[in-house]
Amino acid sequence: MHPLLVKDLPTFLNRFNYFKDGEFRHFEILTPTNFKIILAGQDEARAFDWITVEFQLNEISSANLLDNSKLSLIDMSDGINITNNGTYFAFTLFNSTFFIECSTIKYQEGKF
Numbered sequence: 001m002h003p004l005l006v007k008d009l010p011t012f013l014n015r016f017n018y019f020k021d022g023e024f025r026h027f028e029i030l031t032p033t034n035f036k037i038i039l040a041g042q043d044e045a046r047a048f049d050w051i052t053v054e055f056q057l058n059e060i061s062s063a064n065l066l067d068n069s070k071l072s073l074i075d076m077s078d079g080i081n082i083t084n085n086g087t088y089f090a091f092t093l094f095n096s097t098f099f100i101e102c103s104t105i106k107y108q109e110g111k112f
């Protein structure tokens with residue numbers, strides 16, 4: 001897994017077009033303070049081929065989650081946003097109340 005650095009956020013999000021029209025594939029609570037999310041999206045670096053990206057969010061400080069059975073119903077047409085305020089990252093799904101605030105984010109690319 002690669003750490004997602006604050007300085008790389010704009011490039012990372014643009015590369016995947018903010019996961020617009022992507023798919024929310026999986027959400028898992030690994031521990032009370034570590035979560036895993038898998039999204040599918042188009043990768044500009046691979047000629048817009050579809051891939052999955054697994055995120056590991058660590059040291060969760062706040063979250064508003066949805067039941068795993070409802071995640072496939074989320075409208076991903078506007079995608080996601082990841083911001084950092086200097087203290088924590090905020091992982092947000094547009095068009096949803098789902099959000100997670102955490103200290104660090106790691107990611108790993110996978111096959112579609």
